[in-house]
Amino acid sequence: MYRLFLFLALLILSAQTRAQSSSDVLEDALSGVVTVAVYQTAGVSVRPLGVRGRTVNPEQAYAKALSLAGAKSSGSGFVIELNGQKYVLTNAHVVESATDAAGSLAVFSINQQKYPVRVVGGDALYDFAVLAFTTPPGPELTALPLRSAPARIGERVYAIGNPQGEYPYTVTDGIISAKNRMRGGLTGKFGFLQTTATVIWGNSGGPLVDERGAVLGINSQIAFANGPSGSSVWLSQINFALETSVVLRLLNDVLTNDGLVRRAYLGLEFSETTRISDDDERPQAATTQPVPVLSGILPDSPGKDALKGYVGQTVTAINGEGVRNVQEVLGILETLRPGSMVALTFGHGPSATTVSVKSSTLTPVELESVARYVLTSNRLSLTEAPDGIAIRFMQNNNTYELDRERRYQKTPAGFGQKQIASPSANTPRAVTYRVVAAGIQSERGSKLWRVSKLSYLGAVCRLMGLSGVVDMAVADPDNPDDVRFTRHMLSGEQDVIKACLWY
Structure with a gap:
């Protein structure tokens, strides 16, 4: 009996210690999170972008309501530091409608201090943007570390942000439920962690942190499903964050390549064709099975001579990795760096042919x-x-x-x-x-x-x-x-x- 009581006491103490430790870590992390506000828009999107000590009282985050009066839209973001300079990371869709005029973009710190910022660059495909302060940031803005070690399935995580623009420094918890997810929208397609830490509009751009307060990803998307009546149903347990392994690569490119992500260029058109029907019984039903085809060569293609005889043929592999559709072609090509060799395989089996071309740089x-x-x-x-x-x-x-x-x-x-x-x-x-x-x-x-x-x-x-x-x-x-x-x-x-x- 004594051993049972001792075991229960140790279990309770361990749980309290973990809870206290998590609270300390999260309260430290709050000072690195900001609300991003857009004050001037163009009507359409402008751009197709260690252990820390506690330096502020976390209660400042909840002392009074944050005023976003005059803001046309808002989202979340967080502070990082590179080479002694602080930046804000967020989603491209949070800031891409802002004009280039002074005062069109600002961030608010934990004590509600407003700081003007500008867009350094980013990338819409990954829904990623980097902001720079146009005035020196105050000491209350502390940088969050970006974790280089990969996330693990089942690992506990926390999402921090400003949902709906009304609830700053909201924290939700969950676990990493899947990795390397690909999304089907126009932007924000690759390199996503799936998590059960609930986010919603306004959380976009905020950090997903681990139990030590290191950033594992940028909260970016939520999931919906079609309900029985045809309406959309929000799936609160399926959320997506751009993982830091991708963020680190994009960040380096943006800061060293005039705000742009470096990409290889082949000057090729890959396509898949689907004929659809729109009748009462099968609305928008596909009647063909799409496969990726090399359907065109641009005039400036570095592979135009080597590949001119292969237009119209099915692409079955790239660099030895099989592809079944154009989405998978894009996924492989996005891993290439300019100047790398690319091996395209056409056909199957003994009749398959592989042609190698050297990529150039997308400018x-x-x-x-x-x-x-x-x-x-x-x-x-x-x-x-x-x-x-x-x-x-x-x-x-x-x-x-x-x-x-x-x-x-x-x-x-x-x-x-x-x-x-x-x-x-x-x-x-x-x-x-x-x-x-x-x-x-x-x-x-x-x-x-x-x-x-x-x-x-x-x-x-x-x-x-x-x-x-x-x-x-x-x-x-x-x-x-x-x-x-x-x-x-x-x-x-x-x-x-x-x-x-x-x-």
Whole structure:
């Protein structure tokens, strides 16, 4: 009996010690977490980005309500320190709509001190952004360490952030339930930890920390499922955080490569095609099994000579790793560094052929090439002008336009043309429009980025390619308030989805 009482006493003491230790760690971590506030927006997204001692009283986090008066949107973030300089890490979707004007972005510290910040860079594909302070940060802002050791299944973790913009320094707990998750959206696709630590809107960009207060990931996404009635159901036990092994690579690139992530470039188009039906019994049902195909070679491709005879063939492996769809092709190519060799395998079995090409570096010049390749094939003419991108719709272009019911309809034959009187007859001439934004615009929602350069448009095309469409908002210079939304089906057919990857 005595031994039983002793065992129970030790068990209770151990639990109390762990609870006390966790509380100390989390209270220390609070001073490294910030609320990110956006005060000026462009209407669309601007960019297609050790042991610490306690230095502040954690009670400051809850002393009074945080005022976000005037803020157009908000999210979370956290402070890190590199080479003696402090930065804030957050999600790209938290800050990408902010303008470049001074005062458009700010962060609030644990004692509600407001600090202006600017975007250093980031990457929409990973939903990652780095912010820099434009005035010296105060001593209450302490840096959180980024953990390099991988997360373990079942490991206890804590999510910290400002859900709904109303509850700063909210802490939830859970475990690591899965690793290396891939998401199906346009952005934030690779390198995610799955966790049961509940997050919701406003938590985006906040840290996921371990029991020692080290950051394991950036809280980024939540999960939904279709309910019996067709409505979305929030799955509170399925949450995603971008893991720090990816964060460390992206951070190094952003800080040493003018705000951009370094990527290899092959100048190739990979695609998969799915024909869909939209009948009462099988709405949006696929009638074909997609496979990845090398469907095009861009003019500046470093592999254009070696691969010109393989257009139209199925890609079965890259660098010896099998691929079943374009998403898996993207996943492998994202691990490459510029200048690396890439081995593409076509076909199966004894008849399989492998061709190796050396990649180059993705730069704004290559992104311009992507924009022209994608849209000129749809009989569009693109020119970069000082005031933005000029676009003309040539005769017989394959364009759809958003109607008043927010559905895309095939445009008439004369779309984008004006009749110019001449002595003999009226002659159609293409109207020059200005591209305002690009992305996706539909009855289900929108994701648009402002594009003032062809390289920006090329970056948006790369993000949109897997959706099978590129939407653009265009305005007639003679009537700039009349903005029209046009859709460009990459397959050329409304009932065929051609998911494309330009890499």
